[in-house]
Each structure stands twice: as structure tokens, then as C-alpha cells.
Amino acid sequence: MICDRLTDITPIPLKYPFAILGISDSPSHIAVQELTSEMDSYLIEVVGFSLDEMRILTEKPHYDFKERLPESRRLSHLACAFANLDGGGVILIGVNNDGDLVGVPRGTPLDEMQLAIVNTVQHNCRPRPKFETKVFDAPSEPSRCVLVVRVYEMEYKPCMVDEKVYVRVGSSTRAAGPDEIRRLLLK
Helix, strand or coil, X not given: CHHHHHHCCCCCCCCCCCCCCCCCCCCCCCCCCCCCCHHHHHHHHHCCCCHHHHHHHCCEXXXXXXXXXXXXXXXXXXHHHHHCCCCCEEEEECECCCCCECCEECCCCHHHHHHHHHHHHHHHEXXXXXXXXXXXXXXXXXEEEEEEEEECCCCCCCCEECCEEEEEECCEEEECCHHHHXXXXXX
């Protein structure tokens, strides 16, 4: 009963582990149950927020929602901007602009999507940033998933696409100005 009540309190995420203890005269079996999804655990570790928290906060500099895989030019600009950002960032494919999980249908060739991401970033971003892709089941919809692309911050900046440096300003990605490029070089 307690477990059901805790899972029904969304959008308040269960971000930190806790235990509910009781005292009784009779011995009982102790069950440990994880209520945070694998995707939320990953997002909390990488960005500091669960998907529900991200939805409430809307898009921020360190994460971007995409309902479907962006075309290669936009994807490379976004990856470049995250590589230039302190701490890097993540792209959540299968999450709409409002932060609602719509998911990528499981019938979609995920390997091809991941290969397209790898090819886009490796062919367009100079120098090539370090990144990884992970596929997570949509917690409420087993026939759908979310593709998360984590782009790591580059040690030696700036990362460029087509001879331009891209940065994140709030929740948007844009070409950097001269002062922003100078700051990246001096860090």
C-alpha cells in the first residue's frame, strides 16, 4: 500500500533513496524495492534531475528535448554546443518540447538512429567530442523507448561545426560571438 501511494505522487520524483521502517513483535520478510526508473537514475547522475523534474523546469542549458531525431545540421550544432558547455549536456530523443515522454516506437530501427548520430557528430564536429548513446524503456509505455545522447565537455575548446563555434544560451543553441569564443579559449 505504501509503495502504491509513493508511486502515485508524481510529478514529485523520488530522487533520493530512503527506507520505511516499522517495529513489530512478529518477524517479517524485508523487501527492498527501487521506485526510480533506470532512466531517472541515469539522468539524476548526469544532469542532477529526473525526467519529471526536467519537465517541470523546462529545457535548460544542460539538456534538450527532441520528439524525434533532429536533422544532421541541428544535431551537430547541439552536440558542438554541449561539448563547449561546462559539464556537457544530454539530448533526450522521444521527449517533446513540453517535457512529456512520447517515446520512440520500439519498431523504429534504433541501431540506425544511433549510427546516424555517431556519423553526424563525427563528420561535422571538429574536434570530435566524446559522447555516448543509451536507450531506456519508457517507464509507462513498454512499446516505446527514449534515446539519450550524452555529450561530454571538451577539455580543449572550442568545438566547431562548419568553421563556427556553437554555445548554449539558456535552452537555445546558437553561433558564438567573438567574446564568447575568447572566454572558451581562456578557460
